Amino acid sequence: MKKDTLLTHLGRSTGADPVTVNVPLHRASTVLFDSVAQQHDLQRRLDRDEDASTYGLFNLPQVRALEDAVAAIEGGHRALTFPSGLAAVAGAILAVYKTGDHVLMPDSVYHPTRHLAGGFLARFGVSTSFYDPLIGAGIADLLTPRTAAVYCESPGSHTFEVQDLPAIAAAAHAQGAKVILDNAWATGYFHNGFDLGADLVVQPATKYYGGHSDVLIGLVVANETSWPALKATAYDLGQRASPDDCFLTLRGMRTLGVRLQRHQASALALATWLEARPEVARVYYPPLPSDPGHALWKRDFSGAGGLFGVELKPVAKERVASMLDGYTHFKLGYSWGGFESLVIQAHLERSVVPLPAGALVRFQIGLEDPADLLADLEAGFARLAGA
Numbered sequence: 102m103k104k105d106t107l108l109t110h111l112g113r114s115t116g117a118d119p120v121t122v123n124v125p126l127h128r129a130s131t132v133l134f135d136s137v138a139q140q141h142d143l144q145r146r147l148d149r150d151e152d153a154s155t156y157g158l159f160n161l162p163q164v165r166a167l168e169d170a171v172a173a174i175e176g177g178h179r180a181l182t183f184p185s186g187l188a189a190v191a192g193a194i195l196a197v198y199k200t201g202d203h204v205l206m207p208d209s210v211y212h213p214t215r216h217l218a219g220g221f222l223a224r225f226g227v228s229t230s231f232y233d234p235l236i237g238a239g240i241a242d243l244l245t246p247r248t249a250a251v252y253c254e255s256p257g258s259h260t261f262e263v264q265d266l267p268a269i270a271a272a273a274h275a276q277g278a279k280v281i282l283d284n285a286w287a288t289g290y291f292h293n294g295f296d297l298g299a300d301l302v303v304q305p306a307t308k309y310y311g312g313h314s315d316v317l318i319g320l321v322v323a324n325e326t327s328w329p330a331l332k333a334t335a336y337d338l339g340q341r342a343s344p345d346d347c348f349l350t351l352r353g354m355r356t357l358g359v360r361l362q363r364h365q366a367s368a369l370a371l372a373t374w375l376e377a378r379p380e381v382a383r384v385y386y387p388p389l390p391s392d393p394g395h396a397l398w399k400r401d402f403s404g405a406g407g408l409f410g411v412e413l414k415p416v417a418k419e420r421v422a423s424m425l426d427g428y429t430h431f432k433l434g435y436s437w438g439g440f441e442s443l444v445i446q447a448h449l450e451r452s453v454v455p456l457p458a459g460a461l462v463r464f465q466i467g468l469e470d471p472a473d474l475l476a477d478l479e480a481g482f483a484r485l486a487g488a
């Protein structure tokens with residue numbers, strides 16, 4: 102089945118009474134057993150990874166339906182839900198590293214992930230080195246015997262560097278290290294992390310899978326070898342998204358394909374227009390032929406998310422604020438991936454690669470008519486010029 106067919110086919114009801122299209126919503130802590138024998142049977146089946154539930158933390162129907170659907174779209178073996186994308190990042194990391202280990206993290210990593218490494222992981226004796234996200238096969242020089250995994254995020258947050266995942270994975274696997282990929286921007290719909298060498302894929306489903314800015318949820322998808330560690334860690338930590346949030350995410354997922362196609366088309370049109378503006382120093386968007394990551398993006402992705410960065414030529418920061426404050430459609434806010442357009446100015450932290458010289462503004466291109474968005478951007482440049 103093609104991805105668009107999978108998005109409608111996966112996570113459907115398999116014959117409740119009455120027969121409905123969608124999986125019935127169970128809110129539950131306690132699961133009731135018919136008998137002691139059934140309790141033991143269900144426990145055995147859960148331990149063997151079969152579709153059995155013994156308690157509200159494990160395999161409730163709505164949760165399991167989403168996990169299996171996302172695992173299939175991302176191309177992995179099994180998935181587990183987490184209460185946010187960041188919780189999923191932490192879940193993947195805690196499944197892989199132990200005290201004394203070493204994390205390799207791209208310098209353009211999502212900032213809260215960087216914070217997790219410098220704070221929480223350091224407290225538990227796990228050290229972190231940041232690497233140039235464009236390092237590719239050169240990662241081999243940074244791997245140590247204690248590097249349990251190389252963490253990747255492609256493209257990177259705010260600066261959108263496309264990573265050479267197959268080269269990184271080949272070097273990591275040659276030394277017995279795993280690869281974790283944060284696949285928020287393209288999702289498995291446009292970017293199959295497992296085919297490219299990832300062992301664990303983090304999917305902040307708050308963004309495109311949910312798609313409606315009304316749910317916080319994340320998933321970690323594992324290949325077969327990494328699945329037991331992921332399951333043990335998530336179960337020990339008691340991590341799981343609520344059935345209601347899984348319901349919303351499954352509902353959002355049905356339109357993931359059509360939304361992404363529209364986000365991509367509008368974003369490419371606006372990014373192309375922005376690139377030609379005299380106020381703009383550079384647009385960070387891999388689908389643009391001028392982007393340094395364009396060739397890798399074409400090789401490894403079948404499409405793009407609708408999120409990009411715009412670096413302005415030097416200008417007073419009050420002018421940038423007045424440009425951002427006055428937009429009609431581009432609301433100021435964190436997160437992205439919903440139906441609506443958003444904008445935020447980046448405040449970057451980098452350890453090994455230089456910061457962009459000008460102010461860097463991130464645009465999430467929503468599902469509005471692109472002509473309205475373009476007019477909004479144009480009026481913003483008038484404010485930037487002091488009009």
Ligand SMILES: *Cc1c(COP(=O)(O)O)cnc(C)c1O
Nearest residue numbers: 185186187211283285305307318
């Ligand atoms: C938003 C985001 C996350 C975290 O997702 P939340 O659900 O907001 O916690 C993780 N990684 C990346 C790249 C993100 O953009």
